[in-house]
Amino acid sequence: MIRRLALVQHVLFGALVVIGVWRALATGAHPAALSGATALLLLWYAVGAHRAASGPGGAPHLSSVGTAPRRVGPGGWWFLGLVVCWLLTVAVSPELIWVAFSLWLLAAHLLPLRLGVAVSVLVLAVVVLRPWPGGLTVAEVVGPAVGMVFALALSRGQQLLVRDGLERERLVASLVAAQEESELLHAELAEAQRSAGVLAERTRLSRDIHDSLAQGFSSILLLARAGVATQDAEAGRRLLTQIETSAADGLEEARRVVGALAPAPLESGLVEALRRLVARVQEETGVAGEVRVEGDVAALPPVVEVALLRVAQSALANVRQHARAGQVVVTVAEVEDSVRLDVVDDGLGFDPATLTEAPDVARGGYGLRASRQRLRELGGGLDIESEPGGGTAVSASVPLARPGGAGGAGRS
Ligand SMILES: Nc1ncnc2c1ncn2[C@@H]1O[C@H](COP(=O)(O)OP(=O)(O)OP(=O)(O)O)[C@@H](O)[C@H]1O
Ligand SMILES: [Mg+2]
Structure with missing residues (x-):
């Protein structure tokens, strides 16, 4: 948006210079002096436009849009130089006063408010007095004055517009950032829930293995030890039957634990x-x-x-x-x-x-x-x-x- 405004500014400046030069030539201005002064004006303008475009923010003349600067910065000095170049062209031919409209538009952007108004009034004085050094009618004063006020008001409106635009961009950026952050948190939460679920499942499995399978094995171990120790064939057979029963129960429990089903013994309460x-x-x-x-x-x-x-x-x-x-x-x-x-x-x-x-x-x-x-x-x-x-x-x-x-x- 700032770039578009700057482009409008350049086109307007160029158009006003072209009109001024064309009118100056038509009214018999000295061609060499006119082209020298105009070339200087355009060159100075182009240097400023280029520097502003390649500077931070990349906005020709408008890098400080949104607010009027508090003190005269590099842009302000450049603008004062531009006014001097313009005065030279006006000295060659009064037809170049047209460019004043562009100067008024820039003044509000590049100079502190009071200085901007003062320079604008000075430019107005030149615009009013240069063509008619003899006597002035009211219309010849009021016309350019209205132009100046209009240009200053336009600049101010432009500043507010740009400030709103920048504010909106900042808001959108912070909303996007907040949304990204919330998505990240959401993903982290989902991951944490998944990990907690995995942990709970592991805990359940380890408990079930301890309470059913491990106890079954320890019972089998005790029975087997007793079997090894006994000399009585009948007692040995009885122990083997018990081991078989324990092992069969353990096997069934193992299947239940793996399938995460209810424990086998609970089927009848x-x-x-x-x-x-x-x-x-x-x-x-x-x-x-x-x-x-x-x-x-x-x-x-x-x-x-x-x-x-x-x-x-x-x-x-x-x-x-x-x-x-x-x-x-x-x-x-x-x-x-x-x-x-x-x-x-x-x-x-x-x-x-x-x-x-x-x-x-x-x-x-x-x-x-x-x-x-x-x-x-x-x-x-x-x-x-x-x-x-x-x-x-x-x-x-x-x-x-x-x-x-x-x-x-x-x-x-
Ligand atoms: N009924 C009991 N009679 C005597 N001592 C017991 C009894 N129950 C538990 N203990 C003592 O408490 C300790 C802890 O028991 P716990 O069941 O937590 O572990 P464990 O039986 O040693 O091993 P695990 O159960 O993990 O196989 C046992 O080592 C034992 O010293
Ligand atoms: Mg125990």
């Missing part, structure tokens, strides 16, 4: 699954097991059933591995608006304070922590009561939302 687990522990280790049910736990949400089954699997694996218990009791109870699962044994016990927050997964110590995390995700928690020689009680609880109520896992 949580209580039934707990009974089978406890019976297996009793059969394989000789620890007397019992399952107690208190309240209505028949229609728990599947996520709660899965979580409680995994917690029970992990706690019973601990009973096998660490407790050397004589008895284990698993209780599942509906307590107010929550469901609780207790696994209590009368074994060796341990000091819960020795549990670390950062377990060594390779050596174990993952089970209780994973259970606690699993329950927390459902708004519940895990309590461990134990002391060396005093048995162990592991208590899991998960809140259940009333139908239509807020929070909790909600009943199905």
Whole structure:
């Protein structure tokens, strides 16, 4: 836009000079003096136009458009030089006064306001007095004066127009930048969500592998060791059958974990699954097991059933591995608006304070922590009561939302 305005300025200047020269020649001006003065004027104008076009902003004469300059800069000095060149041409022929219109247009752009007006009035004086050194009519004064005021007003309007244009360009640029930034943030958010999803899935898989497959393997290991140690062929056969059953269950669990389906034992409900687990522990280790049910736990949400089954699997694996218990009791109870699962044994016990927050997964110590995390995700928690020689009680609880109520896992 600034470039277009500058082009209009150049064309206007050129046209006025051509008209002036043509009229001057027609009225008998000295050709050599006229061409010398005009050439100087055009050259000076061209130098200024070129410098402004190649300078910052690239706007000939108009690099300061939008506001009048506060002090006389290089453009202002150039403009004063242009006025001097113009005075020379006017000295050769008064017909060159036409160019004054272009000077008035430039004055507002290149000079501080007051100086611009002063120079414009000076130019006006030349325009008025040069052709008619004798006497003047009112029209001969008012005509050029109106031209000057019109040119100054035009420049001012042009300045406002350009300022608006620049403002709009700045606004559009900042909007584009803001949009780019928001797109970037959106992409980052999507990436973060994807990573969080991947992490959650990994955590779920590692927990499921720990609570089902790893426990199955450790049970098989214990049975195999017992088998190696026994001399009794009948006992050996029994152990092999148990190993076969454990391996078959483990295989089925592995398929479920890979397919991310509900755990196999839950097909006939949580209580039934707990009974089978406890019976297996009793059969394989000789620890007397019992399952107690208190309240209505028949229609728990599947996520709660899965979580409680995994917690029970992990706690019973601990009973096998660490407790050397004589008895284990698993209780599942509906307590107010929550469901609780207790696994209590009368074994060796341990000091819960020795549990670390950062377990060594390779050596174990993952089970209780994973259970606690699993329950927390459902708004519940895990309590461990134990002391060396005093048995162990592991208590899991998960809140259940009333139908239509807020929070909790909600009943199905
Ligand atoms: N019923 C229990 N009786 C005695 N000690 C227990 C019992 N449950 C847990 N512990 C102790 O708490 C520790 C932590 O148990 P946790 O289940 O977190 O890990 P782990 O059984 O050692 O290994 P992982 O479960 O990862 O295979 C156990 O190493 C054990 O010392
Ligand atoms: Mg464990």
